Amino acid sequence: MNMVSRRGFIGGAAAGLAVTTLGAFGFGGAEQALAASVRPYKLSRTTETRNTCPYCSVSCGLLVYSLGDHSKNAKASVLHIEGDPDHPINRGTLCPKGAGLLDFVHAETRTKYPMYRKPGSDKLERVSWDWALDRIARLMKDDRDKNFVEKAANGTTVNRWLTTGMLCASASTNETAYITYKWARNMGMLALDNQARI
């Protein structure tokens, strides 16, 4: 009769319950090993580079950690940025802007390729660097040739070019600034300004 086996099942369940209950008093021995671990330290083999925060003028020192060790086949990519503890001003601290720099470096909306918009168009189109620089040089030269003022009305030599202007970047380096100055001013450009004005 299968009845016995059914009963056996029920009895077994009850016994099992008793055993498990007993287990709760320490007879179980079902403990897992104490295997909890901390997250691995993510910077252990990254490359550390000293840099300066590009935002405000406090000039907080940065330690920029990047993937890759500058070996031939590894493409360096920043994966973490924190304050440089040696820096006399920020001493390792960063404000919310500096602490979020990683997302500026890897922003979705970073410019990726030279883009060009035709007159009247409603979109930017990808172009090559050569094409873009050729075209810009052409436009600038044409404008300069046409509108450069060598002499003022009273005959004074003024050598100025007023129809093309430029705004310079407050976060670019002094070296960039110097090259920019040399290039723009020597062409006679006067409408040359920067954020200090604002």
Add this chain to the structure above:
Amino acid sequence: MTNTWMDLKNADLLIVMGGNPAEAHPCGFKWVIEAKVHRGAKLVVIDPRFTRTASVADFYCPIRQGTDIAFLSGVIKYLLDNDKIQHEYVKNFTNASLLVKENFGFEDGLFTGYDETKRDYDKASWSYQVGDDGYAKVDETLADPRCVINVLREHVKQYTPEFVERITGSPRAKFLKVCEMMAECSSPDKVMNSLYALGWTQHSSGSQNIRTMCIVQMLLGNMGVRGGGMNALRGHSNIQGLTDIGLLSNSMPGYLSLPVEAEATFDQYMSQRQFKPLRPNQMSYWQNYPKFYASLQKGMFGKAATPENNFAYDWLPKLDATYDILKAFELMQDGKMNGYICQGFNPLMSIPDKNKVRASLAKLKFLVTMDPLETETSRFWEDHGEFNPIDPSKVMTEVFQLPVTCFAEDEGSLANSARWLQWHWPAQDPPWESRTDIAIMSGIRSRMLALYEKEGGTFFDPIVNTYWPYLDPNEPTPDEVAREVNGYTLAPIKDPADPTKTIPAGKQLDGFGQLQADGSTLCGCWIYSGQYTEQGNAMARRITADPDSAGIAPNWAFAWPANRRILYNRASADTNGKPWDPERTLIKWNGAKWVGYDVPDYGLTVAPDKGMGPFILTEEGQARLWCRELMRDGPMPTHYEPFESPVVNIAFPKVRGNPAGRVFKDDWLRFGDAKDFPYAGTTYRLTEHFHYWTKHAKINAILQPEFFVEIGEELAKEKGVAKGDWVRVWSKRGSVKAVAVVTKRIKPLICDGKPVHVVGVPIHWGFIGETIMGHGANTLTPFVGDANTNTPEFKAFLVNLERTTAPAVA
């Protein structure tokens, strides 16, 4: 900044007025907290809003925006009336005793010489009485009513506490409490520090705001000392550097100035740049101008710049007007500007009157943007609904959006607010197809050069003769450029430090002391000389030692000028060369020379009894309580209301705005008045964001996601606005919609008996990036500039406000 960031910790009283460093410069602000924690210093905040800085202040005093000069003039009056000035300092280190011309005067809000049609002054009367010896006359007893200090006393006499309260809305008791706290710092062992930023500069009287506090600091004897000074907290990482390098419409590197059209010849140009001392025995360091000029022009044109052609003087463009940003957009609007290059700048969001800016850009033939991020400017032609309404098919501008490396990928130096030049190194490869700015500029240059060589063209001598000695002309390395900026010898020169020695040609200069006027030295920016010597790149130094914890760290990077960390540091010692406060020693006279923790801002071996003033750049050798003809809108500060003000100027009811403030003709029509726009608007940064950059960074977008305006509970109640409601804010120039942050931190100011409600408009949102789309704050702001710098008046304008519904998502 005259001092360093760390030096803030040496102050006893820190006045934050015209700034919000906790919010805009948190890591520099730590030194304010250090002063509080370790020195027991007090922090006072004077601001229309209870800011994050105010949240840790010991004392907060509200003030209506645009009335700082009235407030501080009241302070000056209080100090003079109560004799709370540092007498020895004022007498010896400032021009207090110099006599002002008899025909100089001030009446009804105007100084002598005003021409209303030009909105400018004839400044002939704005100078000293000059004796037969060619020097300015003095009255050491300070009794003569024409003594500068007496002229000043007369000028501020109307700013009684009652009058100050009527103008500024600062309660009298709070104003007086601030006066008392400041007055304590007139003692030589107590030092006050002024921290300011765009809260002072972005006004039509911005420069004079700063002047007023300078006067206070001079009266208290706090310039040139540890913990003191005037500390302009600059906004951007290298705004100092760009200004130093001369990227301003009227500048050349090292604060040399471009010739104006009237200076047709080199002699005329130099005659305006003599810097002859106005008192005996003064250094007047600008007398070396010809050396700076010649060395710079060698850097610009190399061999083509010769003594014979006055170092290519004629090739310099000459100014017939100021071509600042506002002017550039005015030209654009008038169709007089064809091409514009934005090298990492976002004018559509940063320049006042956004609607005017957009319309102006649309008149360009071509626009080039070079930026690591997609900017609103590079997409100004794109229709984004109410956030950027435009019809692209009507915009004929060719637009180039060029991808540029960011800080993480480039190398070079940045100048911080304290004038430190710090080198940085790239941490990753340029992503995608981005290139460095230098490569792009050089690339365009090479192409234009080739075109000129092939086709010829208009006057291209300066282009083909540009000094371009770089190994790869298409991408000069930052190292090469930094060496050139520092300067080197082109021919053997005598060593000024030791005339028995000769420095051979081709050597890096040790500093600007070695510059020559004859073309034997080349130096791209004289104030930077010393940054890259024969010893190597000083900007890359990383030595942390800071003797006496003075907050100087002399061997960390390089500070211009001459690695000097605290400007005017000679003034930290008395007339005998003994520090005013031994606890705060910077430099002292040891009997033979000046020694101390910083590089002396003085002749190293000039004894204190020689009568040389501590302010070696000025012709007086002294600091100027009254600044002659050097400011366009007056030698002393005067309270003028902002161009858009909720009240009339009760001091000078006939004057609207700063009489010399910059306004273009059509922009007068775009001013509103208090009848239609009753609330006092102001714009500002928030700590979570940096201008229009961080809205591209997810982390920062999370921290402050959406455009809002801040209003007080009283105004909110009046308008039926609850926290989180949408409101429409509009000025004569445009309208924005924003979420309302209703706060106790903004309270109505009672000005001349009537309440003025402040509406705060933070600036950080646009139509590109990770944040929620928002209207720009610059939709509201007026196109008006400071009289001296042409900086737009972003901090004070008029708006109206009402409850509304959320904007349609574009």
Add this chain to the structure above:
Amino acid sequence: MSVLHTDELKRDEQIPRHVHDADRKGRVYVDRYNTTQRINHWITAALFTLLTLSGLSLFHPSLFFLSNLFGGGQDTRAYHPWFGVFLIVSFAMLFVRFVKLNVPNRDDVRWMRKLGNIVQNKHAGLPELGKYNAGQKMVFWGQSALISVMFVSGIVIWDQYFGKYTSIDIKRYALAAHSMAALIAILIIIVHIYAGIWIKGTTRAMIRGSVTGGWAYRHHRKWLRKVALGREEARAGEPGANDPHSPMPGPVSHGPAE
């Protein structure tokens, strides 16, 4: 079932329809539960077992290993409330079926007084009982109440879907109530199961659907009488409409028993 008959006796088809002759002479079986009821019971029992195992695994660390039966902690946590949902449905059906027969009456009080004897297997002086004794009724009502408590508190702490509707404080009470109710319910079930082991012949009722006549006579004589007289439907929940002793007031119409 096929049954052999003796001539003297009534043929199977002649005796009350819920009593059947057994293979063994002189024995009868009495129907107690139909197939639907048994399936319903066992589904409920299975769910209860799953709930017990999964619940206990989260109740005490030493029982956490039980979660492995369900594929680990995450799965246990995810399945447990769903078991509960099925249980509540299944149990509700049981409840509807059996509630009328579980209304307490005076016999229950008398029976309870003799509980001491009962546990010693002494039945002398016990009242004749209907289909359920007081102990069974206590199981029925106890589980009904506790399962309701567990259901309601379970919903409150079912974070995945209902987490946002209540405060943390309410959830704390709910958790305590849930686990307390569960423990009592398990206790009851232990007794319930043991009773099935202890009282021989009982499990047949839920497995085969019938009990021996002797079992019915011994434990539920009043019920047997009614069944034997054909006055009462044997199946629980199908009380004879005309039974004056039935505690149920009115007739309840049900579908066919088999």
Add this chain to the structure above:
Amino acid sequence: MADYQSLDIIRRSASTEQPPRVRGGQEVAKLIDVSRCIGCKACQAACMEWNDLRQPVQTCQGNYTNPEDLSPSVWTLMRFTEYENPDGNLEWLIRKDGCMHCSDPGCLKACPSPGAIVQYENGIVDFISENCIGCTYCVKGCPFNIPRINPVDRKVYKCTLCVDRVAVGQAPACAKACPTACIMFGTKADMIVQAESRIADLNSRGFDKAGLYNPPGVGGTHVMYVLHHADNPRLYANLPQNPRISPIVALWKGGFKVVGLAGLALAAVGSFFHYVAAGPDETDSNDETVAFDMAHFEDDRNASEGRGNDVRPSH
């Protein structure tokens, strides 16, 4: 995952086994000096950056608290309160909310999953995600309302006190970033000393009730506050006055757990012994016969009754 064994565990959720305790170490703590907090949210940014957390961008709710609340990807949050003090002066009280790393952690107490929550000897309470089963008992156990469940992976998250950084000797990301040193990090003993000097400074500036928030109800915490108004922590966005593990949770996870299981065991064991003692309750042939008779001879019902009366065979 690597196991550096750099931090020893002193407590482990849902575990009866004692972790090894031979080695002792220093307790660490974060001291948050609210009086010098400027609410800049650098701590929030640094936390997101270091821990690779990015909450979806929300909207402005009319205040400065952003994101709106803690979440699985927001482990720390500045909460802003505008408070007008009795003198009529405004105070902007800004508190960095996040896990307090209690010495007696309610989350750990409530957790049913072995090793899902651990406490290291330095005081850090950490969630070990691979062991987390998503039951949210910790949420109910926490007296500070900190842990948050992620609906996607059904795991609970909170501040780890940058255990990965601390393990290699660095300060937590938030503490390192904090521009005004409002967040200090060090040994708990040092932080208490630091707090004392801060309290003295605040007393000198007129904050008589300044004090340290290190609530004894949870055995002290490893994130402590210096408050200007220590007498009324509720001012700071409802910081609990006297936090402790809820008595209900304590009951549920304390005595009840043991008593309950004991009860079950007793019932099971008791039943067994009852069976042994009393034996089964069986029907005898008499009962069967009576029942048979009742079915087949219904008229004789009364006669046959009584035969079944109970004399149980004793086995």
